Amino acid sequence: MEPPVKPPTDVRMRGFAHRSTVKQAVNWIDAQSGKLAHEAVSLWRAAGRVLASDVVSNRNVPEITRSMMDGYALRAAETQGASPYNRLEFEIVGQSLPGQPFVGEVQSGQAVRIMTGAPLPVGCETVLPAERAEATTERLFALDEVSPGKNVGNPGEDITRGTTVLSSGRVLRPQDLGILSSLGHSTVEVIRQPRVRIVITGNELLPAGSEPIDARIPDANGPMLAALVQRDGGLPILTTQHSFPNSYLVPDDRNAILAAMNSDADIVIVSGGSSVGQEDHAPSLLAEHGELAIHGIAMRPSSPTGMGRLQHRLVFLLPGNPVSCLCAYDFFAGRAIRLLGGRSPDWPHRQVRLPLARKLVSQVGRVDYARVRLVHGEVEPIAISGASILSSTTTADGFVIVAADSEGHAAGTEVDVFLYDQ
Amino acid sequence: MEPPVKPPTDVRMRGFAHRSTVKQAVNWIDAQSGKLAHEAVSLWRAAGRVLASDVVSNRNVPEITRSMMDGYALRAAETQGASPYNRLEFEIVGQSLPGQPFVGEVQSGQAVRIMTGAPLPVGCETVLPAERAEATTERLFALDEVSPGKNVGNPGEDITRGTTVLSSGRVLRPQDLGILSSLGHSTVEVIRQPRVRIVITGNELLPAGSEPIDARIPDANGPMLAALVQRDGGLPILTTQHSFPNSYLVPDDRNAILAAMNSDADIVIVSGGSSVGQEDHAPSLLAEHGELAIHGIAMRPSSPTGMGRLQHRLVFLLPGNPVSCLCAYDFFAGRAIRLLGGRSPDWPHRQVRLPLARKLVSQVGRVDYARVRLVHGEVEPIAISGASILSSTTTADGFVIVAADSEGHAAGTEVDVFLYDQ
Numbered sequence: 001m002e003p004p005v006k007p008p009t010d011v012r013m014r015g016f017a018h019r020s021t022v023k024q025a026v027n028w029i030d031a032q033s034g035k036l037a038h039e040a041v042s043l044w045r046a047a048g049r050v051l052a053s054d055v056v057s058n059r060n061v062p063e064i065t066r067s068m069m070d071g072y073a074l075r076a077a078e079t080q081g082a083s084p085y086n087r088l089e090f091e092i093v094g095q096s097l098p099g100q101p102f103v104g105e106v107q108s109g110q111a112v113r114i115m116t117g118a119p120l121p122v123g124c125e126t127v128l129p130a131e132r133a134e135a136t137t138e139r140l141f142a143l144d145e146v147s148p149g150k151n152v153g154n155p156g157e158d159i160t161r162g163t164t165v166l167s168s169g170r171v172l173r174p175q176d177l178g179i180l181s182s183l184g185h186s187t188v189e190v191i192r193q194p195r196v197r198i199v200i201t202g203n204e205l206l207p208a209g210s211e212p213i214d215a216r217i218p219d220a221n222g223p224m225l226a227a228l229v230q231r232d233g234g235l236p237i238l239t240t241q242h243s244f245p246n247s248y249l250v251p252d253d254r255n256a257i258l259a260a261m262n263s264d265a266d267i268v269i270v271s272g273g274s275s276v277g278q279e280d281h282a283p284s285l286l287a288e289h290g291e292l293a294i295h296g297i298a299m300r301p302s303s304p305t306g307m308g309r310l311q312h313r314l315v316f317l318l319p320g321n322p323v324s325c326l327c328a329y330d331f332f333a334g335r336a337i338r339l340l341g342g343r344s345p346d347w348p349h350r351q352v353r354l355p356l357a358r359k360l361v362s363q364v365g366r367v368d369y370a371r372v373r374l375v376h377g378e379v380e381p382i383a384i385s386g387a388s389i390l391s392s393t394t395t396a397d398g399f400v401i402v403a404a405d406s407e408g409h410a411a412g413t414e415v416d417v418f419l420y421d422q
Numbered sequence: 423m424e425p426p427v428k429p430p431t432d433v434r435m436r437g438f439a440h441r442s443t444v445k446q447a448v449n450w451i452d453a454q455s456g457k458l459a460h461e462a463v464s465l466w467r468a469a470g471r472v473l474a475s476d477v478v479s480n481r482n483v484p485e486i487t488r489s490m491m492d493g494y495a496l497r498a499a500e501t502q503g504a505s506p507y508n509r510l511e512f513e514i515v516g517q518s519l520p521g522q523p524f525v526g527e528v529q530s531g532q533a534v535r536i537m538t539g540a541p542l543p544v545g546c547e548t549v550l551p552a553e554r555a556e557a558t559t560e561r562l563f564a565l566d567e568v569s570p571g572k573n574v575g576n577p578g579e580d581i582t583r584g585t586t587v588l589s590s591g592r593v594l595r596p597q598d599l600g601i602l603s604s605l606g607h608s609t610v611e612v613i614r615q616p617r618v619r620i621v622i623t624g625n626e627l628l629p630a631g632s633e634p635i636d637a638r639i640p641d642a643n644g645p646m647l648a649a650l651v652q653r654d655g656g657l658p659i660l661t662t663q664h665s666f667p668n669s670y671l672v673p674d675d676r677n678a679i680l681a682a683m684n685s686d687a688d689i690v691i692v693s694g695g696s697s698v699g700q701e702d703h704a705p706s707l708l709a710e711h712g713e714l715a716i717h718g719i720a721m722r723p724s725s726p727t728g729m730g731r732l733q734h735r736l737v738f739l740l741p742g743n744p745v746s747c748l749c750a751y752d753f754f755a756g757r758a759i760r761l762l763g764g765r766s767p768d769w770p771h772r773q774v775r776l777p778l779a780r781k782l783v784s785q786v787g788r789v790d791y792a793r794v795r796l797v798h799g800e801v802e803p804i805a806i807s808g809a810s811i812l813s814s815t816t817t818a819d820g821f822v823i824v825a826a827d828s829e830g831h832a833a834g835t836e837v838d839v840f841l842y843d844q
Contacts, residue, residue: 047649099626178642186631204521209608220600227469227596
């Protein structure tokens with residue numbers, strides 16, 4: 001593997017002398033992004049979280065022999081020959097309800113009314129379903145035979161003591177919470193969610209959703225990044241420790257940006273000021289106070305992306321342009337968030353493989369993030385004049401990645417499309 | 423379409439005389455489940471919500487002509503012939519920053535230092551990127567030619583005034599929030615989330631996560647259903663209006679169950695007591711006080727499922743057995759929640775189509791929900807003794823639905839697998 005070239009400390013208004021490859025940036029992220037520590041969370045909040053260690057059953061589920069149907073517990077042999085034309089009669093001597101067992105032993109010729117989940121009375125080894133019987137309060141008429149053990153659940157049938165029920169690293173399903181509850185767990189140990197500080201720079205920006213004023217425009221990246229971080233299992237942090245409103249917008253000021261990069265978080269995402277403009281302070285600040293490992297990447301859009309460390313924090317410097325910001329987030333910051341959270345580093349997007357409707361052109365030497373539409377089962381590249389068109393990511397159904405060594409693909413070539421919608 | 427047969431008011435301990443088909447139950451749900459009303463939510467909370475009406479742009483984005491690169495704004499014609507061997511000199515007369523435009527008009531032989539997103543000064547029609555220039559504070563040397571309009575974003579280039587940017591019914595993507603913010607929206611009108619009251623019945627049950635005591639076992643369905651409701655865009659409600667702890671557990675008592683079914687919600691899910699046992703009060707209560715439209719469905723598991731209305735509320739009576747509860751939720755309650763919330767009624771599970779490793783047997787006349795594992799690209803049905811084994815849904819990778827008119831499928835047949843994991 002080719003090591004990344006250490007970028008110069010300050011590239012402002014000089015341009016990138018060298019760009020790292022996407023692969024180098026990804027390798028750097030993978031080397032830096034170990035899983036976070038455990039925490040216990042309530043079962044009620046555990047769906048979608050990542051299990052921190054194996055769950056081994058310390059008991060049998062069920063612990064008792066129980067009925068799997070509503071009906072009548074009795075002796076199987078005594079139903080032999082029963083049919084609607086040969087109704088066999090039993091005395092109903094009591095009932096067994098879930099949590100309220102029948103007390104005593106059932107004798108020959110007797111039956112016990114039993115509900116699903118209720119303990120099977122002593123002396124019985126089968127359950128005749130209600131719909132194959134006729135009954136009064138005290139008399140049962142069996143209309144069918146039933147074999148021993150039928151409609152009966154045995155101890156440990158669902159889970160046997162000592163079984164590894166769920167393995168470390170599993171993303172918890174709804175039904176897993178049911179299993180954990182059955183085993184008596186009220187909480188579960190999961191990987192802590194990465195705390196991701198979102199820092200949006202740019203003196204021209206107004207808080208998201210503001211009306212534009214003169215040359216000042218509302219920030220588009222804050223709400224987008226917050227939603228992306230949540231999608232990847234992270235906890236977005238949008239306020240400084242003083243929690244004043246809209247403090248996620250940080251002025252183009254070296255002290256303010258450094259303070260924001262130093263905030264309490266596992267990952268800091270800085271949007272804007274990542275490039276080589278004179279107001280692009282974040283890269284040089286990171287180089288001075290921490291490590292600027294990568295700056296400038298051979299890709300389009302998002303080439304002015306940087307990343308590094310400030311103490312224990314991973315810092316991602318994403319371009320302020322919203323499409324570049326989205327693309328760089330998906331390639332780099334999202335990957336780090338997923339890895340810290342114990343998740344697969346792979347993109348969470350659903351993939352389909354379909355033929356191109358038209359030629360998709362790309363430049364050799366850089367990775368391309370091409371927005372596409374799916375039309376009648378074919379992949380149509382969206383014609384756009386620039387990389388900066390955010391609406392291209394809302395009109396698109398997804399995107400295609402063209403590798404750095406490719407000139408693109410001819411019409412008809414099958415390509416993998418990553419879909420924006422789940 | 424065959425109309426569902428009106429079930430008898432009280433089938434307790436008599437069995438189902440008739441079972442509806444899955445299709446009849448689904449048709450009933452679809453006829454009952456209109457979209458809920460709108461509500462305005464903050465952009466910051468809007469990801470994944472369903473847009474209630476079209477969003478039409480009331481402005482151009484961008485509103486100004488702006489630079490798409492860091493570099494130097496100048497007159498394109500004056501760069502003609504520039505190269506590293508023919509450095510053409512310009513006077514730098516000022517700067518244009520985002521939100522802080524250059525004031526005045528740029529003359530021949532002049533250039534303005536400009537940052538990405540900054541307004542293009544009057545008199546210029548192109549931007550020379552920083553990396554194709556050398557500069558001191560006052561002098562610029564162009565190292566390359568640049569054509570008119572290059573690296574410049576025009577008004578309305580991203581979004582033109584009057585365009586329908588996002589259509590009603592769309593599930594909002596992270597980038598959609600960026601677009602909405604750019605248009606000056608701080609909130610967005612979305613379909614209200616269905617409020618789903620979860621009612622778990624069964625005297626044998628202890629709150630989820632409790633240690634089992636004697637024949638009493640911890641509830642497994644509450645946390646599972648809460649997670650499923652959230653997955654489908656609903657808001658689970660687990661307490662009564664008095665909010666006492668674990669009040670989601672309701673005793674097998676007619677008054678208590680009726681009160682719970684009457685709670686303030688769009689949908690009520692009752693788990694347990696849905697069948698024909700003598701403690702199965704919910705179906706007869708619904709028939710007496712509202713409408714029990716369907717009771718008993720030709721499927722396995724989950725055949726003792728019921729559904730109906732109590733005033734404006736849809737009520738789903740799901741079997742207490744956790745696998746049946748999961749299956750009936752996915753077939754019926756989940757569908758209603760998605761429809762009320764304005765979402766696609768289709769299952770949210772990702773699908774793959776793969777060949778069966780072994781024969782999958784099913785009984786004609788009922789729909790089967792078969793848990794399967796994926797092994798080396800083949801679908802292996804999980805051999806289970808009963809439908810009640812919850813661990814079958816945690817060891818499985820997904821499930822296959824076998825239609826009512828099918829006896830199952832031979833080994834090698836390609837089947838659609840619905841995957842439990844996203």
